Amino acid sequence: MSELTTADDVLSVSDLSISYRRRARAMRVVSDVNFTIRRGEAYGLVGESGCGKSTIAMAVMAYLADNAQIDSGSIRLLGDEVIGARAADLRDWRASRVAMVYQDPGSSLNPTMRVGRQLAEVYRYHDHVTWDKANAAALSMFERVQFADPRKILERYPHELSGGQQQRVMIAMALAANPALLILDEPTTGLDATVEAEILDLVEELLRDIGTAALFISHNLAIVSRLCDRVGVLYAGRLAEEGPATEVLRTPRHPYSIGLLNSIPHWGATKDHLRLLPIPGDPPAIGQIPSGCAFAGRCAIAQDACLTAPPVLAPCEGAHSLSACLRRDEPAALAEVAAKNMVADGPGPVATPVRISREAVVEVTDVVKRFSTHGTTLTAVSDLSLTLHQGEILGLVGESGSGKTTLARTIAGLYRADGGSVAVGGAVERSRRERASYLQMVFQNPDTALNAKFRVARLLGRSVKRLNPGLSADERHAKVIDIARSVKLLESHLDLLPGALSGGLKQRVAIGRAFTGDPKVVVLDEPASALDVSVQATILNLLVDLQREHGLAYLFISHDLSVVRYLSDRIAVMYLGELVEVGPAEVQVSPPHHPYTEVLLSANAAAIAAGRPRIRLRGPSPSLANPPSGCRFHTRCPRSLGDLCRDVVPPMQNAGEGHQYRCHIDPTTLAGLQSSRPEAS
């Protein structure tokens, strides 16, 4: 060990700068980054996509891409330099000093090898024990990551496990050789909320028990604030702010951190009371980082000095955190950020909400949708009835596989219902053109929803032409420009191909396309969940504005409860193809609610961060091919009454104000159970 670092430092990164070479040009992606992680400490590295957080993680693992070069700096792991270390040393350190859990566990596991073997390998090659001993060690590690039946899991191949189980295997593998540092790179992105909560519980518990330090990389501030002791906020490859998590996330001292926090709907916020405040503008393109503060161009309180002086992290007055903002010690200036961002985003904080009428724009009655594959039939949606009223935003939530996307597609006419009926605008049978001009859909991924070979003007123009057949060419062009303006696209964007646009701009094109025929209903399937938080905020604001302007109805699908709660007037909850609860958004977040909703609410990271008690799901998710008898949720229900729930299909309970849920427990009793603090599990 070197004498320069304290024995307590597990990782110390100093003056780290990294570039990527592209076509003989070096593009700086990480600049002068400094931070240390002490023994047992959890450090969160947050920032939006492209800010360099994964590059830093890979540099620590000494596994940068071939075209990456470390321009300067040092990375010390338990005192030893990682940069330029010998291959034999690196092999030795990996797993035993530093190990990593990745974003996508499915592709990070070898598909042709049993997971038990993949874990045993670590023991076999690091501790040089026999395979028998390695297998035994693997078994006990699987017990530690709380597999219900670890012996069985050992024998499984990755494709036989669910996403959550795969991530458990990855965590077991990462902790196998007792590393001093565990790097977690967006470990729960892509997992369901309930699974995410379970994985985070596990990580929290293991870190505490083993005393491993952690570098937690995430774009999700709620998760970071829950798990981490200290936080570093990265912007354009530089640390903008760093310090104790409580300080950075509660009293941020950098306009960028403030912007990030203002972009996410905090737990309990709704569109009628609070407008989200996205950060104006876009981050600088890779390799085009300006000489001064990279954030100055988007900053509401930038001064002339910000454009020239390179930002340096410096201690904040009266705090333990460091900020790179020149005005870090001017509370009044920092407070201005929010106000100025609001002006940049457009209309006032809360415009008049749309009046919701009784008129049903979409009426779903006893809809059944089945899929048959390889001789087995899955009932993705069973006997579901739901009404969408004019001017209303109906949020639809549920785990993956709950049938929410199938329902949305059936409503949009992309699937034909196998039973029941979908009436759109009062009519069951409609031609495709009629349906399309009445109802439109926006998909999660604009990359696949937009034809990459068509320029934006043509993408919008085709839709305008099809949905407004009477228009002349000039009128069509005027309409395209009008739509582009309404979704806040610049006229210069019209001549670009989708590939040249950022994710947020692409999604605006997709939204604009959906509005070309002046629809009455728009079905939005996770329209913002693949986007960075500040872009997501822009899109959500845009959706709210458009809805108010046109008095539309939305069916809004999302797995993010904070977002659904923020946007929706009513919320519908699906479980295994059934509607288990529907009711006004306000009512639904307070008891009584369906026990499944209760679990979903308690799994929400923002809710956990807000100190709500946790309730866990029991057992694995049942298969749609073979749904449980009685109440479909009884196998996992924390409030199960036993035989009754197992044998008898529960009735819809009416809790007033249009709030209904499917359960054997009546509203009064359930409210009583749910208001008292549930036992910790």
Place this chain on the structure above:
Amino acid sequence: MLSYLSKRLLLALVTLVLVSFIVFLASDVLPGDVGRTILGNFATQAQVHALDVKLGLDHPLLDRYWIWVSHFVRGDWGTSYTLQVPVFGLVMRHFLNSLILGAFALVLIVPVSIAFGVLAATHHDRPIDKAISVTGMSMLALPEFVTGIVVLVLFSIVVHWFPVSSSVPVFSLPSIVRNLFLPALPEMVLIFGYVSRMARAGTVEALNAGYTRTAVLKGLPRHRIMLRHVLRNSLLPTITVVAVQAGYLVGSLIVVETIFNYPGIGNLIYTAATNHDQPVLQAAVFLVALVYTVTNLMADMLYAVFNPRVRLAS
């Protein structure tokens, strides 16, 4: 796995029935009159007709097909029109010779191709990779009738290292190499092209895969990473290509065996076709189709054995 296999097996059977019919039809409608070909130009039309009747050629097509198939499955493949010997023994003898030649080519070139493909992948986009890839691509572009004639002229006529006409080797290394190397060369060139390309593509993909990153960052030794994580996955698609090539090889021997006058099944098909020796032609072509189908089936089975996703699918 069982349903996968039974499905493949059923498909193979259907293929064979279809092929048998096409083979029968094709040789039946081949230009030329069988009786005339056998009896020569000086026979009278009545004699030719009598022979046609004797051979059963006056029956309706489907009847003849049925007779042919029912005899064929019992091993009664008829008598060669021109050589007047039982077809079964004749075709099998030639087939065995071709197998020897094909096996020689495969055993020699497949490991080499895979090795070069993997070498190229581990040096992705570097000079070694480019050299191997370009060589492989050019080899793919060379048909066996071109390479066949070039190597024949070069090694047998210009430098006299190998005989102009190959025969079946006796069981000794010098004899095997002397007789088989030259006819095998054009096939090996082609196989190298296909297999090395496939091995390279699969390995490049596996090297960039998430599971390889996991293996490296687990601190495993290099040999373990390469053998168990990279090659185990990267060579899966290569298995299929090799098996398909093996089937293709037998079919493409016609050209090579004719050029080198090697007494294999390809040579037999060529002679039978030019002589309108229908029974021989039908049996030999069908046998080649059978080999092709069986190797494809084997490829599917091997793929299933090595791929747990397929093997464990219920």
